[in-house]
Amino acid sequence: MGHGKRTTITLEEATIPSDHPLQGLSKKAAIVGAIGLIASGGLAAVSSERFFFSYLTSFMWWLSIALGGLWFVLIHHATRAGWSVVVRRFAETFMAGLPVMAILFLPLLAGMNDLFHWMHPEGDKVLEGKVGYLNPTFFVIRMVFFFACWALLARFFYNNSAAQDTDPSPSITHRLRWWAPMGIALYALSSTFAAFDWMMSLDPHWFSTIFGVYYFAGSAVSIFSCLVILSMVLQKRGLLKDVITEEHFHDLGKLMFGFTVFWTYIAFSQYFLIWYANLPEETMWYDHRSHGTWLYVGAFLCVGHFVLPFFFLMPRTIKRIRKTLFLGACWLLFMHWVDMFYVIQPVLTHNEGGVDASFHLLDVTTFLGIGGVFLAVIAKKLCSNPLIPTGDPRLAESLTFENL
Amino acid sequence: MADSKPYGVLAEFDTTSGLYHACEAIRDRGFKRWDSYTPFPVHGLDGAMGLKRSKLPFIVLVMGLLGAAGGFLMQTWISVEAYPIVYSGKPMFAWQAFVPVTFECGVLFASFGAVFGMFGLNELPTFYHPCFNSERFLAVTDDKFFIAIEAADPQYDEATLKELFSELGATHVETLEA
Numbered sequence: 001m002g003h004g005k006r007t008t009i010t011l012e013e014a015t016i017p018s019d020h021p022l023q024g025l026s027k028k029a030a031i032v033g034a035i036g037l038i039a040s041g042g043l044a045a046v047s048s049e050r051f052f053f054s055y056l057t058s059f060m061w062w063l064s065i066a067l068g069g070l071w072f073v074l075i076h077h078a079t080r081a082g083w084s085v086v087v088r089r090f091a092e093t094f095m096a097g098l099p100v101m102a103i104l105f106l107p108l109l110a111g112m113n114d115l116f117h118w119m120h121p122e123g124d125k126v127l128e129g130k131v132g133y134l135n136p137t138f139f140v141i142r143m144v145f146f147f148a149c150w151a152l153l154a155r156f157f158y159n160n161s162a163a164q165d166t167d168p169s170p171s172i173t174h175r176l177r178w179w180a181p182m183g184i185a186l187y188a189l190s191s192t193f194a195a196f197d198w199m200m201s202l203d204p205h206w207f208s209t210i211f212g213v214y215y216f217a218g219s220a221v222s223i224f225s226c227l228v229i230l231s232m233v234l235q236k237r238g239l240l241k242d243v244i245t246e247e248h249f250h251d252l253g254k255l256m257f258g259f260t261v262f263w264t265y266i267a268f269s270q271y272f273l274i275w276y277a278n279l280p281e282e283t284m285w286y287d288h289r290s291h292g293t294w295l296y297v298g299a300f301l302c303v304g305h306f307v308l309p310f311f312f313l314m315p316r317t318i319k320r321i322r323k324t325l326f327l328g329a330c331w332l333l334f335m336h337w338v339d340m341f342y343v344i345q346p347v348l349t350h351n352e353g354g355v356d357a358s359f360h361l362l363d364v365t366t367f368l369g370i371g372g373v374f375l376a377v378i379a380k381k382l383c384s385n386p387l388i389p390t391g392d393p394r395l396a397e398s399l400t401f402e403n404l
Numbered sequence: 405m406a407d408s409k410p411y412g413v414l415a416e417f418d419t420t421s422g423l424y425h426a427c428e429a430i431r432d433r434g435f436k437r438w439d440s441y442t443p444f445p446v447h448g449l450d451g452a453m454g455l456k457r458s459k460l461p462f463i464v465l466v467m468g469l470l471g472a473a474g475g476f477l478m479q480t481w482i483s484v485e486a487y488p489i490v491y492s493g494k495p496m497f498a499w500q501a502f503v504p505v506t507f508e509c510g511v512l513f514a515s516f517g518a519v520f521g522m523f524g525l526n527e528l529p530t531f532y533h534p535c536f537n538s539e540r541f542l543a544v545t546d547d548k549f550f551i552a553i554e555a556a557d558p559q560y561d562e563a564t565l566k567e568l569f570s571e572l573g574a575t576h577v578e579t580l581e582a
Contacts, residue, residue: 268503275500278492314465316457404447 007396009243011165014386022237026379033372039365047362052111053348054362058370059108060199061222061340063101064215066374067191068223069094070150071216073157074187077173077180083251085398086244089389090230090382091223092161095154097378102147104370108198112136118204126205126281134204142197146190153183161389168391191216202347206285210270217263218336224256225329225336232326240387246320247402253319256332260313264306288346292355297342305335337367411534411582412438412554413565414541415574420446423549426572427452430551433568437557441535441550463521464514471513476506534580552580 016022044051072091076084113119118134121127127134157176164172192212200211208214231244231252274282289298309332318324341363349357389395417423420442427440431454440453479502483489488496523529535541535552544550551574553565562579569577 272500272503276492316461 005400006242007399009388009390009395009399011386011390014240014243014388014390016239016383016387020237020239022234022239022379023383026376026383029372029379030376031372032368033370033374033376036365036367036369036372038369040362040369043362043365047360048111049114049348049351050360051362051366052108052114053345054360055111055366055370056108056115056198057337057340057344057363058366059101059104060215060344061337061367062097062104062370062374064219064336064340065094065222065226066097066101067095067150067187067216068219068226069096070098070154070157071184071187071191071220072223072227073161074153074180074183077157077176078184080177080394082394082397083248083401085392085394086240086248086388087227087231087252088392089161089385089387090227092158093378093382093385094223094226095150096158096381097374098147098150098154100373100377102151104373105143105147109140112139116201116204118201130204134201139197142193146194149186149190153186157183161392162385164389164391165386166391168393170393172391173393188212188216191219199343202344203285203288205281208270208274208282208285210266214263214266214270217259217266218339220259221256221263221332222336224252224259225332228252228256228325228329229333232322234387243388243399245401246322248398249322249325250316250319250403251401253313253325253328256329257309257313257319260306260309260332264310267301267305288350289342292349293357294342294346294349294355297338297357301335301338301342304331305339309335408582410555410562411537411580412552412557412560413562413569414535414538414550414552414578414580415569415572416540416543416576417549417551417573418575420549422573423551424449424452426551426569426574429568429572430553433559435553435557435559437560438551438553441541441544441552443545443547443549446549458525460518460521460525464517467517467521468510468514471516472506472510474513475509476502478509479505534582537581538578540576540578555582 040051040055069091072084073088073095075081076088076091108115116134116139118127118130119136121131121134132138156179160172160176192215195212195215199215200206200208228249231240231249234240235244271286274286289295309328312318312324312331313328318328341357345357349355392398415426417426423440423442424446427449430438431452440449442449476499480497483498483502484496490496494501535544535550540548541550551569553560555562566577
């Protein structure tokens, strides 16, 4: 019923004050990012192949958050969502990190020889057959196209939403809703093929048509986790205290839970069909992950990405208490990293003729390097614009939202 | 049957807010055995009545887990013990193949738990309800709102209740036969 709840927010309340400690976040993140990238560069001189695999792992992890933000905004507009208006600007901020991800992709182009076996198709009948798609020129063209799609969509949806802060006109909401379904189609195709290109083609003999959905599922879990964490961090710093309530956290928690199950459904579907059909060119992907310690990483993924969060996030109270939901969100982000690690790095293990998973300092430095730069960009965006789309016509609905 | 004990007292209200505040008052007086009746769902009425959260989710969880476990054991028993057949060169105990049916059994029994648990908690089917002894109660599917307090409530006292309901703004109060 929303008895006694507020229905509006002023621009001033929704903006981070210029003397607030969070204003320094962007600079700090940039320093961490610079140190991380420099350290990674130094370590790359020693073990270059490892560098590219670690870099790709970190890159895909951070990219999934930015892409998740874009997806959340598109779905929000396409479904005319009301409850989620108070957290939409956060999703918009995450998606605003997409252009810088394009720049952060560039080092990977230098590592294509190390990463992608299809760069050398000579004498391999299967790869010679795939050369029409898997060749460096077309790869770069596709990459440019993906980032162009994402950057344009992010820019269009962010700028229109920001324009509504000063001009609270419903026509902006209508315009964004009109474009959202086309954005979804573009997003779905580009993110699917990006996942094919940058992760699936690491094993160029192997293919799985569900692979794009698999990456998307992890990305959806991540964005809900990030929205929860960012909301709580801001509230901890005294912002938006009575704006984002346990009702919103409850819904974000439900979606986190739902998409965790969705990820499991997709992951198992992929495994199950390959296991059943038992075709050599398909099973070898799992075979590379079924020996040595990689087997345990896979088992840990089943338990940590499904069984534990499934039972932990199920009760209503867990999703309504900040501390427990925060814990769940951090855990799922960690498991998403394990997932990226499990998808990408066994290829390196196999290239080197080993069977065991190994953790490298580069996994940390590339994570901090890419993450620092990404966070520096989005923290700047966060501080320079209101935290809430104050001009959105459905803001009152979102502020008074209650679960029945 | 005029000499039998009455079922309780039925009060009629014209508006949702009248009913809502009456429910709050009755809740605050600590009545245990009573219910409200409306033509459509009134948001927040469960809070005004002081209803606790339903036990249904717990029933659904237990049923779902039992269904999943039962489905898995059934397939294991059939494939390993009762009628072992080798197919696709897979082992007899091919747990991967059991997962879809295990999942479906879990969903099926969770749904049974939800539907029949809901029936049970709502005491359905109820073939006779004393409220329908009142002619005026028929308007509950139209535009009137009702509260009935049962005689089985420890605080039940017909005269005081009738007075209370009038104070709370009931447009009509009557005694219901059992």
